[in-house]
Amino acid sequence: MTAVDNTFNLPGQRAPLVTGKADYATITQDVCAIAEQHRPPRSWYIAFAVSVATLGVLGAAIVYLITTGIGVWGNNSPAFWGFDIVNFVFWVGIGHAGTLISAILFLFRQQWRTSINRMAEAMTIFAVMCAGLFPAIHVGRVWLIYWLAPYPNWLAMWPNFRSPLLWDVFAVSTYATVSALFWYLGMIPDLATLRDRAQTPIRRMAYGLFALGWTGSARAWHHYERAYLLLAALATPLVLSVHSVVSFDFAVSQVPGWHTTVFPPYFVAGAIFSGFAMVITLAVPARAYFGLKHLITPRHLENICKVILVTSLMVGYAYSIELFTAWYSQNPYESFLFLGNRPFGPYGVFYWIMVTCNVVIPQLFWFKKCRTTAWIMVVIAILVNVGMWMERFVIMMSLTRDFLPSSWGLFIPTPIDIVMFIGSFGLFFTLFLLFCRYLPVVAMAEVKTVLPHGHQP
C-alpha cells in the first residue's frame, strides 16, 4: 500500500481522496499515459491473448448452439432454465455495482467514487453485454429475436406486456442503453483530453470523433453537469428496478422457492454484493498494474469492502428469512424445498458453498486488516462471486423438484454449458482489456475537482 494511510478519520479533518503529490498535470499525465503507451507491456498481451482465445471458444460454442439447437445444453424438462439464465442473472448482477458507484454514490455526494466510477461503469456495460448474450441465444431461434419488440407485423400479434419476461427485455435493454449513455457522457471531457494530447493524426481523429468537439467551455459544463446529475437521478431508480424485474422472472411464477415477495430486495442486495466484489477483483490488480495507487487509494478499497460486508449481511438475512417463511407458512412445498431439498437434496453441496461464500467468509471484513490488505480482499471478493453464482444456480435448481414428484428431474450441465460460462469471461475481459488500453480508466475531470487545494499549482 502507499505510504499515506488515509483510512483513518481524524476529527474535524477530511481524509484526502487523492494521496501523494498530485496536481492537474500529473493526474492528466498518469491517466493518459496508460492509453498513450505505444507498446503495452508483455503481460497485457498475454492477458489479451488468453481473453481473445476464450472469446473465440465462446463464439464457436454459440455458432454450434445456433446451428444445432439448444439441446446442446443440459436444459431439459423440468429444468427449462439452466446455466443460460444462471449466467444471465450472475452477469447482470455484476453490472449493478457500476451504476451504484456512478449514480447512487454521486447523488449521495460520496466523492470517493470519482476514482473508481469510470472503471466500474465500464465493468457494468461489459457485464450487461455478457448478460444480454445468454437470454438472446437461449430463445433458440435467435434470428427471430426481434419478435420480442412491439412492432407492427404481418403476424398481427403483439408481445404480452403482462409477462415478466417481456418486462425483462425492456428493463435490461433500457439499463444497457442508459449505462452506455452515462458512461459515454462522463467520458466526453476525458476523450477531449486524449484528443488534445494526441501525437498522431489518427489518434487525434479517432479521439476527436468521439469527443464530439468538447472544449471544456463553461457554458457547456453548465448543461453537462445538469445532464450528468439528471442521468444519475434516472439511473438510480433504474438500477433498483432492473434486478427487481429480473427477480420477477422467478417471483411471479408459482414454483416453490421462487414465489416469494422478498425476491426484489434480495436480488438487488445480491447484485450490489457481487458487483462490488467484481470491482475489487478488477480494481486491485489494475491500480497496482497501471500505477494508480495514489488515485485508487486504500480508503476507496476499504469503503468497497464495507459495502460488501453490509450487502453480505442483507443477503444472509434474505437466506434466513426464506427458511423462516418456509417453516412459518407451513406450506408443505415451501417447507420441503427450503428445509429439505435445497440444503440436503441433490444440489445441497452448492447451497452450503453459497452460504459459506456469501455469508460466512465476508464477515472477515469486520477486521480492518482484511479491509486494507490487497490479497485478502481479492481472495474474499472472488469467493463472493463464486458464492453468488452458486446462489443463482441453487435458485434455478428449484425447478428440478416442484409440486409433482412424478415430474421431478435433474439438471446436469453439458461441456457446452461450462464452455459458454467460461467463454463469457473471455468476452468480459477482452472488452475490459481493450478499455484499459485505449480509454481513460479514471475520470480525470472528476478527480481534478476533488483534489486537495494544497496540491494545486
Added chain:
Amino acid sequence: MTAHATPAAEESSERLCGLLAEFADAPALVEAARTVREAGIRRFDSHSPFPVHGIDGAMGIRPTVLPWLVMGAGVAGAIVALVMQWWTNAVDYPLNISGKPLFSLPANIPVTFELIILFSALTAFFGVLALNGLPRFHDPLSQSERFRRATADRFFISIDARDAAFDATRLRGLLEGAGATAVETVYEAPTAAQIPPVIYLAGIVVVSLALIPPLWIAKDRRSTSDTPRMHPVRDMDDQPRFQPQADTPLFANGQTMRLPVPGTIASGDLRDDDHFFRGTEGEQFVTTLPPQVQPVTLAFVQRGRERYDVYCAPCHGLAGAGDGITSVRALARPDSPGWVPPLSLHSLGVREQPIGKIFNSITNGIRTMPAYNAQIPPQDRWAIVVYVLALQRSQNAVLDDLPPEEREKLELRDFRN
C-alpha cells in the same frame, strides 16, 4: 491547413476569430470572467479541464432548460408506454391471460417505468449535446497549440470577434490586467472550416453503397418473379422424410408405406355381431330387432323420428309416401330424365320386407339410394327402422287396431258434415 494562430499573421485571406487568454488557476479564471462580463462583452466563453465553481454567476450563465426537457420526455415516455400497452394488448389484439383484465395498471407499471427512464435518459443525453451545439468537429480555437491544455491543466477565456464591443487592443489590456499569463489573437483561413474533399468523396461513396441493399430489397418486394421466394431461414419447412407411395430401399418390398399385419382390426372396427351391424342371420334377413335396442322405448322411437326427418324425409317424405321435397322438385324439372322416385314405404313390397332388409337398405343403399352407414351409427339406423315400422303401421291401420274406448269415441262422431 493554412490556419494558424500568431499575433503577427494578419493576412487578408484569414479571418479574425477572437482573443484567447490563458490563466493559471480556477480562481483567476472566475475573476477574469467577471471582469470581461463587466466590460460589456457578451460573446465570450471560459474553458477549464473541469467544471469550475462560481463561473456561472461570474459569466452570467442562466439556468439550463434541460431539466424541463427531461421532464417532458419522462411524461411522454409514460404516455407512450401506457397507450402502447393498452392499445396492443386490450384493443388491437385482446390478449386474454388466465382471464385477467386486459389492461390493469399494476401489470403494466414495469414497462411504463422503463420507458419513462429510457425517454428521459435519451433526452438528457441528446439534449445536452444539442444545447452545447455538439458534435462540432471544427473550432477555430483548436488551431491554437496553447489551447490544447484547456482539457488538461490550464484555464482559458475566449472572446469572439463578432461581439459588438470587440476591440482587440482594449481587450488584450483588460485580460492581461486580469492576470492572464498569455494572450493571443486567433485567426482562421476561410477554407479551414470546410470538410476536405476526400472525406466528401468517401462519404458519397459510402452512402451510395449503403443505398444498394435497401433499393434491391424494395425492388424485389415490388416486382413479381417466376422463381420461388428466397427463404433464408428454413425453420421446419425442410423436413427430410419418405413420401407416401414412393420408393425406398429401407423395406424389402421397396415401398415406403407399410401395410397392417394381416388380421389387424382398427379400434372400434370389430363388427362381429351380424344381427346388430348387418341385420342378417346366416344368409337370411332378420325379422326381429337386435337385443341391443330392446325393449323399444318411446324415446327410442322419437330418436328414430328425429333421425328419419333429417336423413330420410327429404326423399321419402315426412310420412314415408315417397313425396319428399327433393323428389317433388326433381320430378317437376323437365330436364331431369334420370330421376327414379323413391318407393313409398307403404307400398306392399316394402311392407312385406323383413326388418333386416330395411336395415340393410339404409346401411348399404338400394338401387339409386346411397348407403347411409357412414352418416348414421347402427343404433340410430335401428331407431329409424323402428320409426318406419311405426309409420307403416299408422298409414295402414284398421278400425280394429284401436283400443275399445278410442274406437267408441270414433264411432260416436258424425262424419257426414
